[in-house]
Every structure is written in C-alpha cells, then in structure tokens.
Amino acid sequence: MYSVKFRYVHFQRQLVYSLAFRHVSGNSFYENSNEKILKVAIIGPPNAGKSTLVNALVGRRVCSASKKVHTTRHNIKAITVDGSTQLVFLDTPGIVTGHEMQRHRLERAFISNPEEAMLEADVIGVVHDVSNKWTAKHLDHRTLRLLELHSDKNSILILNKIDALHKKYKLLELINILTNKSVKSSCPVEKPKVTKLSEISVMKMVKDQHGWSEFNEVFMVSSLTGSGLGDVKEYLLQQAKLGPWIYKPGQFTDESPEDLILQTVHSRLLEYLPQEIPYILEPEMEFFKIHPDGRIVSVVLVNCPSPHLEKLVMGPKGKRIKLIAQEAEQDIRNTFHENVYLKLVVTGHPNKNVR
Ligand SMILES: Nc1nc2c(ncn2[C@@H]2O[C@H](COP(=O)(O)OP(=O)(O)OP(=O)(O)O)[C@@H](O)[C@H]2O)c(=O)[nH]1
Numbered sequence: 001m002y003s004v005k006f007r008y009v010h011f012q013r014q015l016v017y018s019l020a021f022r023h024v025s026g027n028s029f030y031e032n033s034n035e036k037i038l039k040v041a042i043i044g045p046p047n048a049g050k051s052t053l054v055n056a057l058v059g060r061r062v063c064s065a066s067k068k069v070h071t072t073r074h075n076i077k078a079i080t081v082d083g084s085t086q087l088v089f090l091d092t093p094g095i096v097t098g099h100e101m102q103r104h105r106l107e108r109a110f111i112s113n114p115e116e117a118m119l120e121a122d123v124i125g126v127v128h129d130v131s132n133k134w135t136a137k138h139l140d141h142r143t144l145r146l147l148e149l150h151s152d153k154n155s156i157l158i159l160n161k162i163d164a165l166h167k168k169y170k171l172l173e174l175i176n177i178l179t180n181k182s183v184k185s186s187c188p189v190e191k192p193k194v195t196k197l198s199e200i201s202v203m204k205m206v207k208d209q210h211g212w213s214e215f216n217e218v219f220m221v222s223s224l225t226g227s228g229l230g231d232v233k234e235y236l237l238q239q240a241k242l243g244p245w246i247y248k249p250g251q252f253t254d255e256s257p258e259d260l261i262l263q264t265v266h267s268r269l270l271e272y273l274p275q276e277i278p279y280i281l282e283p284e285m286e287f288f289k290i291h292p293d294g295r296i297v298s299v300v301l302v303n304c305p306s307p308h309l310e311k312l313v314m315g316p317k318g319k320r321i322k323l324i325a326q327e328a329e330q331d332i333r334n335t336f337h338e339n340v341y342l343k344l345v346v347t348g349h350p351n352k353n354v355r
C-alpha cells in the first residue's frame with residue numbers, strides 16, 4: 001500500500017513529467033493550462049500580398065512571396081506564439097476560377113486548398129489589394145462564394161498595400177463598396193450555425209455582388225511597411241479560444257526544411273525571370289544537411305529543358321543565377337535564423353553550371 005508521502009511525490013513527478021513533455025508528445029496539459037489557440041485562413045486573389053502579410057504577422061519569413069502571381073501553390077501553415085496564445089495562419093494559393101486553372105495549367109490545389117483552409121479555420125481573413133486599379137473596387141466572385149458558404153465563421157477584411165495608394169481618401173469609398181456599407185461587430189463567441197445554402201443559390205447570390213455585408217472588422221494595412229498590422233494581431237489574439245496548442249513551442253511551420261528551401265528558390269526564380277519562363281522550372285533538392293551547430297547546407301538543381309532557357313537562367317556571365325542564389329540564401333537565413341550555404345546548379349545541358 002502506498003504511503004500518502006509516496007503518493008504525493010509520485011504525483012509531483014507525474015506533473016513535472018507532463019509539463020515537460022506535453023508538447024513533445026503532442027498532448028497538452030489542457031485542464032491546468034490557460035493555453036489559447038486560433039486558426040486563421042488567409043484568402044484572396046493572386047498577388048494580393050497574402051504571404052507577405054502572414055510573414056509580417058508571424059515575424060518570420062515562412063511563406064515565399066514574389067511580384068508574380070501564383071507564387072503560393074498549396075496551403076502553408078505559419079505559426080506564432082504570443083503569451084499563452086498560439087496563432088496558426090493558413091496561407092493559401094490565390095483564388096482562381098476553374099477556367100483560370102485550366103488556362104494557366106495550375107494544379108487542382110489552387111481550387112481545393114483555399115476551400116480546405118476555410119473548413120479548418122476559426123477566422124477568415126480576406127486580403128484585398130487596394131492599389132490594383134482593376135480589382136480594387138470589388139471582391140471577386142470566388143472569394144464571395146467562399147465567404148457565403150462559411151458565413152457561420154468570423155471574417156475580417158484586410159485592405160493591403162495602402163502604402164501604394166496615393167489618394168488615401170479613396171479608402172473610405174472602397175470600404176463602403178467592399179462591405180456594402182455594413183460591418184458587423186465581432187462575435188467573441190461562436191456564431192450560431194446558419195442554414196447552408198446550395199452551391200447554385202450561392203453562385204446566384206454573389207453574381208452581381210461587389211462586397212460582403214458580414215465582415216466583423218475592416219483593417220487597413222501595409223504588409224510591406226508593417227503599418228496597421230498591430231491592430232490585426234490584437235484582434236486575432238482577442239478571438240483566440242481556450243484550448244490546447246496544436247504545435248510545439250518554437251515550431252513555425254509544418255513544412256519540411258527541404259520544401260521551404262525549394263519554395264524559396266522558386267519564388268526567387270519568379271522574381272528575376274521574365275514572363276512565364278519561371279513557371280516551367282521545378283527546382284529539385286540535390287543535397288541537404290543540417291549540421292549539429294544548426295548550419296544548413298543545401299544544393300538545389302534548376303533543371304532547364306532547353307539550352308536557350310539555360311542561358312536565360314544563367315544570365316550574362318552567370319550574373320542572374322548568382323543574384324538569385326544570393327537572395328534565396330538570405331531568404332532562407334531569414335526563415336531559419338541560422339547560417340545557410342546554398343548552391344544553385346543550373347542543369348539540362350551537358351556541362352553543369354554551378355553558382
Ligand atoms: N507596396 C506593397 N506591396 C506589397 C504589400 N504586400 C505585398 N506586396 C507585394 O505584392 C507582391 C505579391 O505578394 P505576395 O505576398 O507574394 O502575394 P500573394 O497574395 O501571396 O500572391 P500568390 O501567392 O501568388 O497568390 C510582392 O511583390 C510583395 O512584395 C504591401 O503592403 N505594399
């Protein structure tokens with residue numbers, strides 16, 4: 001029979017063990033903790049600045065971004081912790097129509113991933129580029145459709161790139177159009193479930209709509225300068241609910257380091273190669289090693305299907321690929337906060353060109 005003292009010591013040991021290893025095992029010590037969690041889907045049209053926004057909110061370069069459309073090709077999680085709250089952002093590919101998907105030969109993930117993120121999220125953040133004169137004055141139909149289908153969730157409108165809008169007074173006009181002059185106050189508790197509409201009735205509803213009347217908040221930000229982002233984060237922290245963290249403290253994504261590196265190289269190819277060319281290049285991991293001191297060494301192949309393309313990727317005297325390698329290396333340093341050595345090897349021709 002256990003003595004009271006033994007039982008007490010045994011209990012204490014168990015408690016220490018649980019606290020020390022709860023994240024390693026993935027089981028949170030929920031009952032005795034004030035942990036909070038919130039999952040936020042970041043959706044919007046291509047190039048609206050979704051990935052730049054997510055990086056700015058988590059304070060680390062997790063998601064690859066570039067000036068070209070379709071940089072993000074599948075959902076990527078970026079995680080940050082503030083006090084006792086874990087915020088999990090789901091960065092998504094830009095929303096496209098089925099027609100656009102076929103025309104630009106995009107993977108099915110471009111349609112399915114934003115939908116999956118909406119299902120998983122507690123809050124939906126719609127990123128809208130106010131500096132794009134072609135699209136600034138309306139929310140696209142695919143975005144409206146998703147909002148309508150998930151109207152039981154809190155949603156926020158994030159007007160991005162305000163630094164690039166010269167006539168700031170236009171923001172008020174835009175807010176009126178994009179919200180149908182109606183912003184709902186935030187629901188701290190879960191919204192009541194609304195009757196789900198059929199796909200056909202949703203499409204009919206959004207056909208002539210330019211805005212959405214059910215946003216809980218509107219924010220005006222610049223993801224590039226950081227302006228207005230404090231308010232977004234503050235709002236999201238307030239929305240977090242008591243519940244166990246999903247990811248270990250210190251974990252900033254669920255992507256593998258190798259995939260993050262390949263995405264980074266691809267985004268730099270998108271940034272520095274003209275027109276459609278970078279879209280046909282698929283960087284491939286040749287070598288990857290994390291040294292015990294944290295140093296990352298990686299060799300990535302850039303396979304070029306033709307000698308002409310190879311010449312273009314190399315640039316005059318190999319200057320272009322050298323610049324891409326340097327910038328990608330710096331990006332990866334900003335992702336892992338470790339020393340990084342990256343070598344890009346342009347292949348496809350008998351002689352490999354190493355930079
Ligand atoms: N001026 C300005 N540019 C921005 C801002 N936010 C993002 N950008 C730029 O917009 C471009 C697209 O940014 P991304 O973050 O890749 O956009 P995205 O919505 O993730 O794009 P996809 O993944 O292709 O759908 C990049 O060149 C960014 O530097 C901003 O607040 N101001």
Ligand SMILES: [Mg+2]
Pocket residue numbers: 050051052063064065071072091092093094
């Ligand atoms: Mg993106």
